[in-house]
Amino acid sequence: MxxxxxxxxxxxxxxxxxxxxxxxxxxxxAIDARIYLGNVYGHAMEPDRALEVFFGIAKDIxxxxxxxxxxLVYIYDKTTFxxxxxxxxxxxxTWYKKSLNAESDLGTIRARLDEENTERYFPFYxxxxxxxxxxxxxxxxxxxxRLTLERSRGVKHEETANCYYSIxxxxxxFEKYSEALGWFQKSFDIRRELLGEDHPSTxxxxxxxxxxxxxxxxxxx
Numbered sequence: 001m002x003x004x005x006x007x008x009x010x011x012x013x014x015x016x017x018x019x020x021x022x023x024x025x026x027x028x029x030a031i032d033a034r035i036y037l038g039n040v041y042g043h044a045m046e047p048d049r050a051l052e053v054f055f056g057i058a059k060d061i062x063x064x065x066x067x068x069x070x071x072l073v074y075i076y077d078k079t080t081f082x083x084x085x086x087x088x089x090x091x092x093x094t095w096y097k098k099s100l101n102a103e104s105d106l107g108t109i110r111a112r113l114d115e116e117n118t119e120r121y122f123p124f125y126x127x128x129x130x131x132x133x134x135x136x137x138x139x140x141x142x143x144x145x146r147l148t149l150e151r152s153r154g155v156k157h158e159e160t161a162n163c164y165y166s167i168x169x170x171x172x173x174f175e176k177y178s179e180a181l182g183w184f185q186k187s188f189d190i191r192r193e194l195l196g197e198d199h200p201s202t203x204x205x206x207x208x209x210x211x212x213x214x215x216x217x218x219x220x221x
Contacts, residue, residue: 089140
């Protein structure tokens with residue numbers, strides 16, 4: 001494994017040196033070579049070195065309008081993943097937002113919830129870590145889904161309301177009833193408007209709103 005990594009790293013640096021000397025650091029071919037180098041570091045589980053490479057690429061693309069294309073979305077996505085590797089979910093969410101904004105600028109907003117990614121990582125994190133880390137991971141995943149839905153479906157959409165309800169349930173699970181109340185209320189307002197007062201989903205949201213209010217009242221006494 002180490003031998004393969006050294007070979008890949010040697011090739012990546014050689015390719016980068018050649019393409020940079022021939023075309024310049026900001027040429028698309030040189031950027032591809034830099035991306036390759038970053039991916040080599042990432043696959044070798046060296047996220048800090050990979051991040052250093054991708055930070056440099058992102059800066060060059062952001063400052064060069066003619067390069068501001070789909071590769072910027074790719075760089076932001078890779079940076080998001082690298083921060084996930086480091087368990088820095090606050091930073092990961094920041095870069096995921098940048099990815100969504102960049103993709104929106106290109107006119108190709110993601111139309112579906114990133115269910116595959118959530119299902120792949122969430123169970124492992126949830127049941128392998130406890131306390132604050134478990135909460136931080138769960139909140140990150142839900143917020144990532146929320147951002148995607150708000151941008152692709154809109155705020156007043158049944159799927160978005162379902163996501164709000166799930167975020168409320170997550171806060172409720174960790175006994176953060178004040179925060180839970182806000183998200184349950186959001187889901188209730190949207191469901192009542194879209195589905196009606198007597199719809200089962202609306203009734204569920206209404207019940208959770210009342211539950212959180214009662215918990216908060218007991219806490220205040």
